[in-house]
Amino acid sequence: MLFEGKGLIFLGGKGGVGKTTLSASLAYLFAQRGEKVLLLSTDPAHSLRDIFGEEDIPPNISVLEIDTRRAVRKHINRVLNVVRASVNPDSYRRIEAMILSLEDTPGVEEAAILEELSKIVLESLDNFDRIVVDSAPTGHTLQMLRASIRIGPWIEELIKLREKGNRFREAASLGEETRDVTSSLKERRERFVRFSQLLTSPYTAFIPVLTPEKLPVEETKRLVASLEHMGLDIPLLIVNKVLPEEGSGEFFKKRKLQEEIYLREIRRYFGRFKLLFVPLRDKDVSGVEDVRELAQLIYNLSDGGYKG
Template sequence: MTIDRVKILDKRVLFVGGKGGVGKSTSASAIAMAASKLGKRVLLVSTDPAHNLSDLFHTRLKGEPKEVVRNLFVMEINPEKESERYIANVKKNLEGQVRATMIEEVHRQIDMAKTSPGADEAALFDRVTSLVLEELDRFDLLIFDTAPTGHTLRLVSLPEMMGVWMDGMLERRRKTNEHYTQLLNDGEPVEDPIYQTLQARRDKFRRVREILLDSSMTGFLFVLNPERLPIEEAKRGVETLRQHDIPVLGIIINKILPDSVDGTFFQKRKEQQLVYIEEIKRSFRKLPMVRMELLEEDISTLAHLEMVAGRWSSLME
């Protein structure tokens, strides 16, 4: 069973993930190029700090979309810069909402939070959220070339966790406002810009969560090689996504040795790969799969990438 046109070209948001080194960036780039050649306006986004897209497309990429071929725009998100931008926005949102005598201490606490565990992920999630909500009007398809599996799973599960956390904050803030209304404001509602800011962010998380959970709009592709460690990581990843109700679109089995290989060494590797491919079929039997052979050369030029994209085009048409 293959991944057909309906399950790729009719999506609006596609995540491509897997263990490091399995070929996520190449797969995401080839799919993006194929979709653009079939008439889709595509935005390809890298959230992987390794930033392989600049090398694949032989151009310098930044944090804003850049057209690299017709209808294909590419950008790379820098987690450190996003964290700095995120902290700056938090400080800006607090302007006028905190007493002047407290602002210096508040800024100090926020700067300390920047180095806490998960700060970069929260900033990255905020950027991805904004891209999903803002760029769907400009592009037919958003493709995210993600970091290795563990980081990606935390990222895509954040809308659910952040939503619950925001609900708790909003409830506490609402009770505080009711208390002040009764004691200090003669029963008149208290105008609270902090509550309004929290509500706006909660609505933002809710909207992006609805998109991520909508199987008609969103899909997650796992890339793996026919080797034990990538298979085990993909198993855990698929199960985690299912627990969060995030739709898994299919599996890409990458770097398969072709039948034409010769020599004792390669034949032994080929036999081992066949065993692992059978294991992949059993483990992911309910998911569509695409098999991609190992090429004779590295995918180091646009011509190489277009060759792989041609294979994807034939699968999508």
């Protein structure tokens, strides 16, 4: 029942809470059921492959880590092409330097990743039963999702502006290049419209991951509010690294007491969502055996109620 009808699943949350580990485990769980799974990472600091250990990835899981720097360069080149076709060579030379310097500007990376992600996801829908996305930490991911929902109208404006300009440029026989740019803008507009419709459709799920600690809990409150505001579906929250019941010593007892405060807060604040509590293991999750174990645990925790 859990994840039923959910073909595109994002995992998001604060740094270090277990997004990558749980994405790999969910992918494994689906793959074990014979589904064809695409496991995608949009986090510039990738670690999906490290978790599995390269040669151990089960055959029906395809792992794809978006190369962020390459995506940024491609994105900047696309922007330059639009500008080159839109302004005179003198202005272009001035603007070019400015645009090239955007490489390290906040937001550019998210825009570039969005370009890649939207393309890959839309092209993969027919070829995979599930697409699991290991997202970058909260801020980046939200910025990217918001952009995907807003970018359509913005491109629309650009196209209108260009179409106005085109009449003059065609008169000056610059038509060819201009038409190319306009059609590529139209292709992007259609893609973003489709992508944002997909994000807000019941096919897509966003699963916030958090740990029972102050900052992750606070950040998840904001994350959930933003996701709901954008109209994304949240079928459950995963609370990871919950201390085991048994344990001894003053230190453990104190930690457990402290954790209890946040677990209560989580139950109180997120009570209307399904919550999955994943225990803290005594060692890291590393290698395909560990991923298999965690996948089994998630399956058991979801009461075997997981039927795809």
